[in-house]
Amino acid sequence: MKDIRLLNSPFIPGVLIGPFTNAHPGLGGVCTFVGEVRGEVDVELLELSHYEPLTLPSMEELAEQAIAHFDLMGMLMVHRVGPMHPGEPIVCVSAAAKHRRGAIDAVDFAMDHLKSAAWFWKREKRNGEWHWIEPRADDYADLARWSD
Amino acid sequence: MKDIRLLNSPFIPGVLIGPFTNAHPGLGGVCTFVGEVRGEVDVELLELSHYEPLTLPSMEELAEQAIAHFDLMGMLMVHRVGPMHPGEPIVCVSAAAKHRRGAIDAVDFAMDHLKSAAWFWKREKRNGEWHWIEPRADDYADLARWSD
Amino acid sequence: MTVRIVFLGPLRDLAGEDSREVPAPLGWAGLLDAVGPEVAEQLNEQRVNVACAGKVLGDKTALNAQDGDEVALLPPVSGG
Amino acid sequence: MTVRIVFLGPLRDLAGEDSREVPAPLGWAGLLDAVGPEVAEQLNEQRVNVACAGKVLGDKTALNAQDGDEVALLPPVSGG
Numbered sequence: 105m106k107d108i109r110l111l112n113s114p115f116i117p118g119v120l121i122g123p124f125t126n127a128h129p130g131l132g133g134v135c136t137f138v139g140e141v142r143g144e145v146d147v148e149l150l151e152l153s154h155y156e157p158l159t160l161p162s163m164e165e166l167a168e169q170a171i172a173h174f175d176l177m178g179m180l181m182v183h184r185v186g187p188m189h190p191g192e193p194i195v196c197v198s199a200a201a202k203h204r205r206g207a208i209d210a211v212d213f214a215m216d217h218l219k220s221a222a223w224f225w226k227r228e229k230r231n232g233e234w235h236w237i238e239p240r241a242d243d244y245a246d247l248a249r250w251s252d
Numbered sequence: 253m254k255d256i257r258l259l260n261s262p263f264i265p266g267v268l269i270g271p272f273t274n275a276h277p278g279l280g281g282v283c284t285f286v287g288e289v290r291g292e293v294d295v296e297l298l299e300l301s302h303y304e305p306l307t308l309p310s311m312e313e314l315a316e317q318a319i320a321h322f323d324l325m326g327m328l329m330v331h332r333v334g335p336m337h338p339g340e341p342i343v344c345v346s347a348a349a350k351h352r353r354g355a356i357d358a359v360d361f362a363m364d365h366l367k368s369a370a371w372f373w374k375r376e377k378r379n380g381e382w383h384w385i386e387p388r389a390d391d392y393a394d395l396a397r398w399s400d
Numbered sequence: 401m402t403v404r405i406v407f408l409g410p411l412r413d414l415a416g417e418d419s420r421e422v423p424a425p426l427g428w429a430g431l432l433d434a435v436g437p438e439v440a441e442q443l444n445e446q447r448v449n450v451a452c453a454g455k456v457l458g459d460k461t462a463l464n465a466q467d468g469d470e471v472a473l474l475p476p477v478s479g480g
Numbered sequence: 481m482t483v484r485i486v487f488l489g490p491l492r493d494l495a496g497e498d499s500r501e502v503p504a505p506l507g508w509a510g511l512l513d514a515v516g517p518e519v520a521e522q523l524n525e526q527r528v529n530v531a532c533a534g535k536v537l538g539d540k541t542a543l544n545a546q547d548g549d550e551v552a553l554l555p556p557v558s559g560g
Contacts, residue, residue, distance in 0.1 A: 118266040157454040225409030236410040305534040373489030384490040
């Protein structure tokens with residue numbers, strides 16, 4: 105089962121992960137990562153923009169790669185877009201597999217790619233002014249781990 | 253927050269992970285792994301035994317190591333003991349951190365140690381007969397990754 | 401007979417607009433002319449990608465947008 | 481004045497019981513005697529651990545269990 109979504113409003117990860125897990129009888133393990141908007145001291149609002157014609161197709165392709173490469177039974181990949189507040193989930197990736205190694209590695213792989221190879225641009229509002237966020241050097245290094 | 257439990261009866265991971273996540277305002281990400289009893293064709297029942305005086309203290313120590321080593325805000329580690337049926341969750345490990353890398357690596361680390369360095373013994377009933385399960389060579393190899 | 405240029409992320413601020421219509425067809429030189437010197441400078445950087453009609457171009461300088469195509473200017477991303 | 485020997489996992493089947501009381505004090509040689517040849521053979525394998533009074537022994541042959549101590553025989557584990 106491949107369940108890929110872009111959402112414009114807040115979501116509760118557990119509401120998605122329960123049915124996702126139940127959709128794969130016989131699984132050995134499910135690994136899930138949920139990223140939240142960090143509540144840095146002066147961040148009032150975070151906004152994620154994207155480019156519709158590329159974003160969802162590239163997430164679908166990323167999930168297909170992960171499913172094939174890590175022998176998954178299914179992958180859930182949900183990403184918020186638009187304005188959001190500190191403490192709200194921004195991304196949720198879940199992988200179901202027969203064995204734990206595949207599930208954990210697939211989540212790791214998907215998150216690295218979503219961070220620095222998917223078509224999202226993030227800016228945050230501090231003291232009433234918007235600031236664009238560039239990927240950190242760490243994010244590029246994380247991504248490079250998968251390119252052997 | 254360190255929340256380590258041995259449970260004698262079925263549990264719903266989402267019921268634990270929601271409050272665990274909410275207990276860490278300001279977190280960047282939460283990674284969770286849930287292992288289930290696999291429904292192999294002829295397995296009727298799985299039983300996990302343990303040695304009380306060692307099991308919980310060793311899980312507490314493992315969580316403390318993970319928290320220190322991966323700079324976690326908190327760790328949840330729940331393990332079933334006793335008889336259980338295919339499809340039931342047997343283990344749930346969740347790590348909350350400022351950054352995703354720490355959360356994902358901590359879950360990976362904790363699962364590798366629970367699989368082959370914690371005081372559990374597993375046996376399964378097939379066609380009315382009990383069979384002990386030994387750790388797979390893969391599990392030892394996974395554990396060795398952390399010993400540099 | 402137009403091509404729509406879409407400015408994404410920080411390039412939107414630099415361009416001062418979300419998108420702009422220009423006459424078709426549109427090649428690389430025409431694109432650099434159309435977007436103004438500040439955006440053109442960014443476009444010349446390797447880390448800025450260009451998509452045409454929903455496909456990211458392997459070689460953006462080979463841009464050849466036809467009537468009705470959308471050309472998206474894609475600065476470095478920051479998701480997750 | 482007794483030591484309780486606890487058989488874990490598959491060693492329980494081999495011993496035919498969950499635990500056994502033996503006179504204190506109990507050392508390594510006494511343990512091998514007390515558990516019977518089949519379990520003793522397992523105990524001699526490096527991958528089988530011994531805990532005394534809630535602590536896993538670094539060197540199980542240095543076992544020195546006193547009155548009231550519990551000695552646990554720990555075969556290779558398989559959790560998660």
